Amino acid sequence: MSILVIMGKNASIRSVVVALIVLLAPSQLSAQSKRPNIIFILSDDHTYQAISAYGNRYVQTPNIDRIAREGVRFNHAMVTNSICGPSRATLLTGKYSHKNGYPLNEKKFDNTQQTFPGILQKSGYQTAWIGKMHLGTLPRGFDYFSVLPGQGKYYNPDFISTPNDTVRMNGYVTNVITDLSVSWLNGRDTSRPFMLIVGEKATHREWLPDLPDLGAYDSIQFPLPPTFTDSYKGRKAAMDQDMTIAGTMRLKEDLKVHLDYGKDAYGEYARFTPEQHTPFYQYYEGKVSREFDSLQLSGQALAEWKYQRYMRDYLSTARSLDRNIGRILHYLDSTGLAANTVVIYASDQGFYMGEHGWFDKRFIYEESLHTPFVMRYPGVIRPGSVTAGFMLNIDWAPTLLDIADVHTPADMQGVSFMPLVDGKADTSQWRKDVYYHYYEYPEPHRVPPHFGIRSERYKLIRFYGPADYWELYDLDTDPQELHNIYNEAMQKKTIAALKKRLLQLTREYDDKEAQQLLQAANK
Known part of the structure; x- marks a missing residue:
């Protein structure tokens, strides 16, 4: 193809570049329209009860809600093993924990096994993982990665982008992950479709909010869940656990009451810059700790105070998560990529927000079994859709391969859930039960x-x-x-x-x- 550009007397180089983009765009769009781009945003411990699209009246998550409003909300998305690392291993492999070899946290995932990003990479996709991975090994099957070591830090986190390259990035982790994601998107090979996994640290324990979100929910008195004072009668496992807000949740480390901010500070507080330290110290020491001291609480009253602090810190941490999802959506809108990009938001599993008096996950019980899952696929999924079909995280990898028009390997144990959302198939034979x-x-x-x-x-x-x-x-x-x-x-x-x-x-x-x-x- 030949292109002739005639520059007038007042024409600028920028004008010529724009003209070239317009002339070239149809052929590029035609090539890309056959296989959509994919962005999978995977948070950590962000439960469906904390999302306004799932009915929470006390918080607003406008950007997660936007994905649901412009696509589909799954009301019965469930996991096969409700714990962080194993859930990510299942995402990668499309297999249960006993088949992918990663049933427990803090082990080493076998990254030589077949994964859906590796399959997509071989089929012509650019693949990247940015943010939290937490699988004890570095990613394989990706053209690019920049991942947090282990759980990662909320403030001034380290990132690994090659086996011998660890760099500390100044800032708040959720913002930095978005910055790195946008930077990679800007520098990608635009002649190829892409698949990007954005691995968020939020909202993992110990729930450190971004500075603009400190105290965002202090004016709200959250109602106690009906089961907050559960007696666990007739349920031995529920009685014997160690994950209660009343007993297990720590005042100092979890709720930041009288933290040590000195050079021997607990956790990541020694990483703080003066600009980060001052507002954090003023809020938690000057307000929260002072309130705690003044109330002199014990027993049930103390448990309820801890619950309020937990909710406020957790949901304040989630505010930055939702805000940064909005940044990614804005990037897709502003670059014209939105029309040909599938966007998924999900969490690695559910989480307890005081139900049964708990935090954390692990059980097959509903709050930890279910995970939020919303998905936008322009031109394929009808906006505002809702499905009650039973979907599992073993289905995620086969679905992404299906979207990319790539064959799903026989050893993947999940199946594409597209029949639940594209309106093209009979769902009467869809699964009616799930295994955990x-x-x-x-x-x-x-x-x-x-x-x-x-x-x-x-x-x-x-x-x-x-x-x-x-x-x-x-x-x-x-x-x-x-x-x-x-x-x-x-x-x-x-x-x-x-x-x-x-x-x-x-x-x-x-x-x-x-x-x-x-x-x-x-x-």
């Missing part, structure tokens, strides 16, 4: 290993290891999972049917450990 398996014990929260099945109405759970018992819940009559009905005589037929289906699922997903436990129980 959690492993990590005893540290850090003493939740015993367990596996189970969640159907449309029931949840059957087998606790093992240090425990040896079953639980059954009727979610129609007991959505808060307060009444374990496993030992009720009238449930025998239901239990038999659920156990039969549970065994089928362990075989389908080749979970030999669970199969052995089930078979031993039947002897």
Whole structure:
């Protein structure tokens, strides 16, 4: 193709560049329109109860809400193992923890195994991971990465972009991750489609807000969840855990009451610049700690005060997360990429916001099993869609391959969820139950290993290891999972049917450990 540009007397070089872009754009758009770009924003511990699109009336998450409003909201997106690193391993591999070899945190993920980014890379996509990965190894299958070591820090975080290159970046981690993401997008090869994973640290414990968000929710008195004072009657695992706001949550480290900000400061506070230190110190020492001292609380009153502080810090930390999602959406709008870019926002799992008196996750119970998931796909997903279909995080990788028109390997255990959202397929045969398996014990929260099945109405759970018992819940009559009905005589037929289906699922997903436990129980 030949292009002739005639410059007039007053023409500028910039005008000529713009003209060239306009002339070239149709061919580039035509090439890219066949395969969309993908941005997957994955937060840490940001639960659906903390998002206004999911019904929270006390917070506003306008940018996450925008993705839902312009695309689809999943009401039953669920995880297969509710814990951070294993959830990311499942995203990469499309497999359960027992198949991808990463059932526990703080291990080393086998990055030589097949992953969806590596498959996309081989098919012509540019791939990048920026932010938190937390898998004990560096990414493979990516053209570019810049990741936090381990959990990473909220303020002035380090980033690794090659095995021997660790750089400290000044600023707040969520802002820095967005800066790095936009920089990579600006420098990418525009002749190829891209797939970018934005791995957010927020809202992981210990919930450090960005400076503009300090005290953002101090004027709100959050209502206690109905189950905040749960007695755990009839539920041994719930009774024996170590994740309560009242007892486990720490005043100093978690809620920043009388922190040490000196040179031997706890955690990352020694990293603070003077500009960061002053407002942080003034807020937590001058206001929060002073309030705590003046109230002289104990017992239930102290637990409720801790809950309010937890909510305010957690949600203030989430404000920057949502704001930076808005920055990414604005970038796509301003560059013309929005029309051909799939945008997904999800969290690695759910989280407790005081339900049952807890924080953290791990259990198969609803608040930690469910994860927020919203997705925008212009021209394919009808804006404002909502689906109640059962979707699992093993489905994420196959779906992204499907979107890119790439074959899903046979050993991936999930399936593309596009039939739930594109309106082109019969969903009557879609899954009606899900399988779950959690492993990590005893540290850090003493939740015993367990596996189970969640159907449309029931949840059957087998606790093992240090425990040896079953639980059954009727979610129609007991959505808060307060009444374990496993030992009720009238449930025998239901239990038999659920156990039969549970065994089928362990075989389908080749979970030999669970199969052995089930078979031993039947002897």
